[in-house]
Amino acid sequence: MLAKIKSYSLDGLNGYSVDVEVDISSGLPGYELVGLASTATKESKERVRSAIRNSGFQYPAKRITVNLAPADTKKEGPVFDLAIALGILVASGQIENKYYKEFVAIGELSLDGKLRQVNGIMPILIAAMQDGCRKFIVPSENAREASYIDGIEIYALESFRDAVEFLSGAKHTPIETSDYEASCMQHGYGVDFADVKGQTVAKRALEIAVAGGHNAIMIGPPGAGKTMLAKCVPTIMPEMTFEEAVEVTKIHSVAGILDSSVGIVTTRPFRTPHHTTTVPALIGGGAKAKPGEVSLANHGVLFLDEMPEYSRHALETLRQPLEDRKASVSRVNNTVEYPANFMLLASMNPCPCGNFGSKTQICRCTPAQIHNYLAKLSGPLMDRIDLQIEVDNISYGELRDRQSAESSAVIKERINAVRALQRERFKDLGILTNAEMGSREMGIFCKIDRDCERLLEKAFERLNLSARGTTRILKVARTIADLAGSENILAPHIAEAIQYRGIDRKYK
Amino acid sequence: MDNKELTAKVLLALQCVEELAYKKKADLLAAVGDPSALPANRDTVRRVLGDNAASEFFTRYNEIDSIIDRLQKSEVHWVTCLDDDYPDGLLGIYDKPIVLFVRGNYAALKNDCIGIVGSRRPTRYGIKVAEEFAREFSRAGVTVVSGFARGIDGTAHKACVAGGKPTVAVFACGLDVCYPAEHRGLLDGILMNGGAIVSEYMLGTKPLQYHFPERNRIISGLSRGVFLAEAAKKSGSLITMRCAIEQGKEIFVVPGNIFAAESEGANELLREMPHALAIKPEDVLDALHIKRESFEQKTVELSFVENQILDALHDEELHFEELLSLTQLTVNELTTALFNLELNGMIQNTGGNYYSLAGV
Structure with missing residues (x-):
């Protein structure tokens, strides 16, 4: 039978x-x-x-x-x-x-x-x-x-x-549908931006990065607090919509890392692959074409601590997912595509010993060493990073007697508002954040007036900037304008955006 | 071929003999009196230089036209110590190079020159000193001479190039070798801004270790005075200072941090020669009787906040956080104010979110 x-x-x-x-x-x-x-x-x-x-x-x-x-x-x-x-x-x-x-x-x-x-x-x-x-x-x-x-x-x-x-006929009741909102109860992160003393610039830059979904790199000496800042980033990530949560859950479920007692991913993923990671682990692969870290970080953050320590090959393979926002894994019998719409957050020292540019420590690296260290991050890769954030050691005085800083919840509220604004703006264009704007969208939403153009020109001339950075500056300026509640990009927004091109200006 | 031309060729051939001490060259020239007579006096040459060097000399002399050709192709000008054009400053020194190779604007050497030397691993303090003094010297119309090395030398050259002023770099290798390689951009900048590069070594000579002390005597020789920005105890720049003293040039030393090993050499030198103390660029310029060219001050309208920032930075370099608590502005307002000041060339970001007045 x-x-x-x-x-x-x-x-x-x-x-x-x-x-x-x-x-x-x-x-x-x-x-x-x-x-x-x-x-x-x-x-x-x-x-x-x-x-x-x-x-x-x-x-x-x-x-x-x-x-x-x-x-x-x-x-x-x-x-x-x-x-x-x-x-x-x-x-x-x-x-x-x-x-x-x-x-x-x-x-x-x-x-x-x-x-x-x-x-x-x-x-x-x-x-x-x-x-x-x-x-x-x-x-x-x-x-x-x-x-x-x-x-x-x-x-x-x-x-x-x-x-x-x-x-054979026994009665069972189907399971009840769970409420996503209810599952999104407050999660404790154990860290909060209020605990990070000083570092106002870095915090502000990270707020901008998260608000606009911009890729960012933090550069600074060891012990400056780069990793601490990065760990706080999930606390200000905007809430995921149910659709986003489902998409993330699907990937985590396939990868077998889903917490079955919760059943859905309610917080944006924050993935921190170690710098010895292999290319398949990062991009996806293996015999079963499993999703890699870039896909597990979908709708969240991929944090690469000490970025130049990663193998050059691994870093270069990041270029395609950063551009297409998906990762294709090709195998002999089939090609699998996983979404990889993540925000790249990286940190690095300014030189192998870490003290280049420091006020208190002496750098023992030769200029050639520093050059080679920075050269590990290729131009095309750096071109995909919108914000370059300088983080420096804070003095003891600052640690001790600063009035309490803003808490993550306050920052998150602002970010939620700005993200909502962006969703509304791009609702017919198939993108979600300012960082995803292509040249067509930038033509519409990043218009600047004569004054701003002149300002940009002057800045390029005086401040040793590379012209490749223009689109980055404009995108970041758009997010800063959104945070300020301004319809148009104005001179102060551009001025601030230019401040986040520190590597272009000083280390190249 | 007239005598003058022949003399020049002989001296060039002699200069092209590798690893020949200055003393032997001088002995040889003293032995024959007239350099043009050298090729004819083979025995004398052999006796003074020894067989190897002598045969190399004759080989070089025989191919002298192709050597001259090569120099011309590389746009390298050469002067001998018997030329009228030879830099006055060098002429007076005992072990002057018998031939000097120059690329770029030769007039820059004939100008008033001040040498700036210092550590290859400077502290921020040393860098600031070198920048400030080099900028002020070049603004006053003086040519800054230095050794093109990493650290203070490079900083001094860069400060001149940034201001569009000529500067002279003395190489410890042939003029077609860029050492250190990362200064290639600086090299172009020097040549584009009316500066020159100088060497006593033939094209293709590598930067060997013992070339550097030899090179130092040319830096001091070309200069009316030599300025030491920063030196640790065993710094090579102290050799240049010693050369300057032997050559009877003025020397100037900036005091350093008494606790820093990086300043020990400079401070020791100051103890020996307290009159060399220089704490302002004017000290050096006045001592050498160089008139400062007056330049127009641009006026820029400043807002209250911008004035407040400038006042605060007047005393010391400040961190962004400190400015933030001082001005009580938001991050965006403060970055905008700082950006405007920086754009107008009034302040500078010294890295790591620190700001200082421009040129301090």
């Missing part, structure tokens, strides 16, 4: 439907799995047999053929376990009800018949929903993640036995 159970699998972030067909015929007892299954999928044979037996059902001593259709796509992972096991029971007549045909079954089986969680539930459910599927059986550990999807019936079950009983 033949049975067909619907299941789903993932190709990158895109789910696709897989029909699990089980045929039981007389002959020598055996088990054959066809349909380009990977090792983890093939091994389902043993899990399925034990799970069926240990759940109190009969494993038919006949010839069992399982086909995963479409047969020409590579199937990854153990998500088909449940569908195969159910198929065997249907085909052997142990489930008589035809109810199963309405369901999509997803889940890995353990030997004792428990349903184990699988990665990528959210993208799978979204894809299946778009294909018109309405009823799902998922492992109970995936319930939280699945619960954010509205408009479908999802049954989160503990074990294979529950699934069989359910399909």
Whole structure:
């Protein structure tokens, strides 16, 4: 007898439907799995047999053929376990009800018949929903993640036995849809901008960077507080919309780093890959074309501490995701594209010893060493970084007796307002922030008057700036104008934007 | 070929003999009296220079036309110590180069020159001193002479180039070798602003270690006075100061931080020669009787806040934070004010968010 159970699998972030067909015929007892299954999928044979037996059902001593259709796509992972096991029971007549045909079954089986969680539930459910599927059986550990999807019936079950009983007519209630807003309760970060004394310039620059989604680099001697400042950045990141949260959750779910007790990513990711990171870890890759750090940082921040220490190759591969805001991972049999719309935040010392330009320490590096150190960040890469922030050691006096600084919550409020303004401005243009403006958008939103133009010209002439920086300056000036609530970019906004080109001016 | 031309060629050939001490060249010239007679007196040359150097001399002499050709192609001018054109300052010194190679504006050497020397690893203080004095010297119409090295030398050249004034760099290698390489841009700047580069070494000579002390005597020789911006205890710039003293030139020293090892050499020198003390560019210019050219002051309307900032910076360099608490402005207002002042050339950002008056 033949049975067909619907299941789903993932190709990158895109789910696709897989029909699990089980045929039981007389002959020598055996088990054959066809349909380009990977090792983890093939091994389902043993899990399925034990799970069926240990759940109190009969494993038919006949010839069992399982086909995963479409047969020409590579199937990854153990998500088909449940569908195969159910198929065997249907085909052997142990489930008589035809109810199963309405369901999509997803889940890995353990030997004792428990349903184990699988990665990528959210993208799978979204894809299946778009294909018109309405009823799902998922492992109970995936319930939280699945619960954010509205408009479908999802049954989160503990074990294979529950699934069989359910399909045979036992009552179960579908899980309730979770409220995203409620999940976005205040998260403690452990740090706050109010704790960072002094550093007014750096804080202001980071506020601008986050407000406009601008890439930024902090340059300063060791111990100046670059990493501390960076750690505070998540505390002022604007709230994610539900759509953004879903997109981030999909990626984290596929990568298997989602916290299943929360089920959704509610805060913007802040990824800090170590400087020994490999290119595939950064961009995405591996045999299964997993998402890399740039995609895990989607809608959040990718922080590269001590940027020149990263391998040149790794840094250069960042150029394409920074430009296209997505990362393509090509493998022999397919190409997977992951979104990579992140804000790059980097930090670096001004020279190998770190003291170049310091007021108190003496730099022991030769000019050639300093040049080579800075040259690790190539021109094209630096061209994609809008703000260059100088961070310096603060004196003891400043640490001690400064009046309390603004808290992250206050800054975040301003940023939320400016982000909302940008969403409104770009709503028909498919972008979200000032940093994403192309030349066409800049022509519309970054117009400056004669006075400003003259100011820019004079600045280029007097202040040793490179003309390549013009677009960066204008974009940053746009965000500064937004923060100031100004419709047009005015001279003070440009003046401030130019202050954030410190590396161009002093170190080149 | 007249005698003068022949003499020049002989001296050039002699200068092109590598690793030949000045003393031997002088002995040789003294032995024959008239340099043009050298090629004919093979025995004398052999006796004084030794076989190797002598044969190299004759080889160079035989290919002298191609050497001259090469110099012309590289736009390098050369003068011998017997030329009328030879710089007066060098003429008076005992071990003057018998041939001097010059690229760029030769007139810059004939002007009043002041040498600026100092450490290759200066502190910020030393850099400020060199900048300030070089700028004021060049504004007063003096040519600043220095050694093109990293640190104080480069800073002094840069300050002149930034003001569009001529400056002279004395190389410790051939004029087609740029050492240190990162000064290539500076080299172009010197040549474009009416300055010159000078060397006693033939094209292609590498910057060997012992060239540097030799080069120092030319810096002091060309100059009427030599100014020391900063020197640690064993600084090479002290050699230049010693050369200057031996050559009877005026010397000037700026006192340094008594606690800093980077200033020890300069301070020690000051203790020996207290009259060399210079604390303002005018001290040097007055001592050398150089009249300062007066220049027009531009007037710029300043706002209250800008005045407040200038007043505050008058005493010391200040950090952005300090200015912020002083003026009680927002970050944007303060950056705008600072930007305007900087654009008008009144203050400068000295790095790490510190600001000071321009030229201090």
